Amino acid sequence: SLSKRHKFWETQPVGQFKDLGNASLPEGPIEPPTPLTEVKQEPYNLPSPYEWTTCDLDSEDMCSEVYLLLTNNYVEDDENMFRFNYSKEFLRWALHPPGYYKSWHIGVRVKTSKKLVAFITGVPAKIRARDTIVVMAEINFLCVHKKLRSKRLAPVMIKEVTRRVHLENIWQAAYTAGVVLPTPVSTCQYWHRSLNPKKLIDVGFSRLGARMTMSRTIKLYKLPDQTVTPGFRKMEPHDVPAVTRLLRDYLKQFVVAPDFDENDVEHWLLSKEGVVDSYLVESPESHEITDFCSFYTLPSSILGNQNYSTLKAAYSYYNVSTKTPWIQLMNDALIVAKKKDFDVFNALDVMHNDTFLKELKFGPGDGQLHYYLYNYRIKHVLRPSELGLVLL
Ligand SMILES: CCCCCCCCCCCCCC(=O)CSCCNC(=O)CCNC(=O)[C@H](O)C(C)(C)COP(=O)(O)OP(=O)(O)OC[C@H]1O[C@@H](n2cnc3c(N)ncnc32)[C@H](O)[C@@H]1OP(=O)(O)O
Numbered sequence: 062s063l064s065k066r067h068k069f070w071e072t073q074p075v076g077q078f079k080d081l082g083n084a085s086l087p088e089g090p091i092e093p094p095t096p097l098t099e100v101k102q103e104p105y106n107l108p109s110p111y112e113w114t115t116c117d118l119d120s121e122d123m124c125s126e127v128y129l130l131l132t133n134n135y136v137e138d139d140e141n142m143f144r145f146n147y148s149k150e151f152l153r154w155a156l157h158p159p160g161y162y163k164s165w166h167i168g169v170r171v172k173t174s175k176k177l178v179a180f181i182t183g184v185p186a187k188i189r190a191r192d193t194i195v196v197m198a199e200i201n202f203l204c205v206h207k208k209l210r211s212k213r214l215a216p217v218m219i220k221e222v223t224r225r226v227h228l229e230n231i232w233q234a235a236y237t238a239g240v241v242l243p244t245p246v247s248t249c250q251y252w253h254r255s256l257n258p259k260k261l262i263d264v265g266f267s268r269l270g271a272r273m274t275m276s277r278t279i280k281l282y283k284l285p286d287q288t289v290t291p292g293f294r295k296m297e298p299h300d301v302p303a304v305t306r307l308l309r310d311y312l313k314q315f316v317v318a319p320d321f322d323e324n325d326v327e328h329w330l331l332s333k334e335g336v337v338d339s340y341l342v343e344s345p346e347s348h349e350i351t352d353f354c355s356f357y358t359l360p361s362s363i364l365g366n367q368n369y370s371t372l373k374a375a376y377s378y379y380n381v382s383t384k385t386p387w388i389q390l391m392n393d394a395l396i397v398a399k400k401k402d403f404d405v406f407n408a409l410d411v412m413h414n415d416t417f418l419k420e421l422k423f424g425p426g427d428g429q430l431h432y433y434l435y436n437y438r439i440k441h442v443l444r445p446s447e448l449g450l451v452l453l
């Protein structure tokens with residue numbers, strides 16, 4: 062990437078590779094806001110066969126079109142064996158947080174057939190970078206149909222979502238990607254904990270360890286039927302104030318983290334069947350809420366396997382430990398995930414996750430997830446343990 066030309070990204074207000082190590086550049090916005098009257102009022106031009114469309118995910122038909130585009134054309138692993146299969150319920154959850162803008166759910170259609178062939182989204186979020194809280198756009202679900210790749214459509218999509226975000230007087234963004242772009246604020250590893258090792262080996266997600274039999278492998282990953290922590294239970298609506306306090310206090314220690322209020326916690330962390338699961342520990346004596354764990358449901362399509370079509374994956378979301386040891390808390394999360402029939406539990410090495418990954422038998426994934434900020438410079442590249450942000 063240091064040698065690669067980034068013809069589009071070199072034009073953008075992002076950290077540039079040539080600036081790495083230039084300690085004189087100040088932390089904070091790279092460019093000042095533009096007066097709203099000077100923001101381009103009309104959409105960017107698309108190549109002639111295509112037109113912009115705004116995707117209303119409350120419309121069943123539109124949501125299905127977005128779901129199908131992503132199911133067939135979104136992110137695959139490096140070996141093209143799996144492709145993310147975000148559900149419609151998940152997309153509505155991810156894209157309808159408090160204060161969302163429908164205009165930031167942007168599609169591209171073929172003018173003649175009206176076929177949806179590209180998509181990009183933003184949602185507003187309060188993000189703290191060190192001591193500064195910035196309203197940012199979290200950008201996600203950038204997708205161009207496989208048949209329209211390498212035509213420089215992505216830069217147009219990015220410029221259009223940038224324009225629409227600017228129209229709402231927001232000048233920063235946060236996003237993550239498996240590819241290296243100018244310039245990561247942090248680079249994380251992802252880890253996988255087998256819950257259904259037989260299926261994972263059958264589909265080629267995992268390989269049988271050397272000198273390991275299948276029955277020995279199944280035994281290695283076996284988990285108890287019940288959680289072990291007294292007071293461990295599902296989060297409920299009346300827990301929102303206490304969980305908000307617990308989470309806000311925990312996230313203070315990270316350099317970049319969401320600034321969640323009760324509305325945000327209610328949306329992002331209250332359990333939603335098949336989308337997000339959240340649990341907490343309520344002390345049996347004091348009834349104080351001392352710990353929290355959560356994971357979201359993101360299956361992957363299994364490409365080209367006779368016996369299985371879907372890999373059921375849980376992804377670690379936000380977790381807090383103040384009384385229950387991390388190992389015990391997260392092992393209870395694994396136990397409930399196994400009971401809910403997940404095949405694998407995934408986690409990034411962000412926040413305090415590296416305190417439990419190895420001991421709970423997570424294995425390293427085969428790639429990295431890079432974190433980016435748009436129009437905001439962070440002085441030094443951050444260690445994953447300095448990150449308190451998980452993007453879907
Ligand atoms: C103030 C508000 C600001 C808001 C905006 C903030 C910024 C938000 C940025 C977006 C954040 C999204 C986050 C997100 O959604 C999570 S990352 C997941 C992205 N989606 C996928 O990987 C799905 C499968 N791949 C595709 O659909 C296409 O390959 C895509 C559409 C990825 C690229 O389509 P393509 O047909 O393969 O390529 P061209 O059109 O010919 O364009 C090539 C140019 O695109 C650059 N590129 C490639 N992948 C990228 C990626 N993941 N982010 C940013 N840029 C990416 C690439 O470096 C090159 O630029 P360069 O020449 O300068 O190097």
Ligand SMILES: CN(C)Cc1n[nH]c2ccc(-c3ccc(F)cc3OCCn3ccnc3)cc12
Binds near residue numbers: 430
């Ligand atoms: C975050 N969000 C923006 C989606 C996204 N985009 N690009 C990605 C690259 C890696 C991960 C990721 C994050 C955490 C994790 F435990 C495993 C992961 O990918 C495994 C490889 N893989 C890719 C597709 N199917 C399997 C997510 C993403």
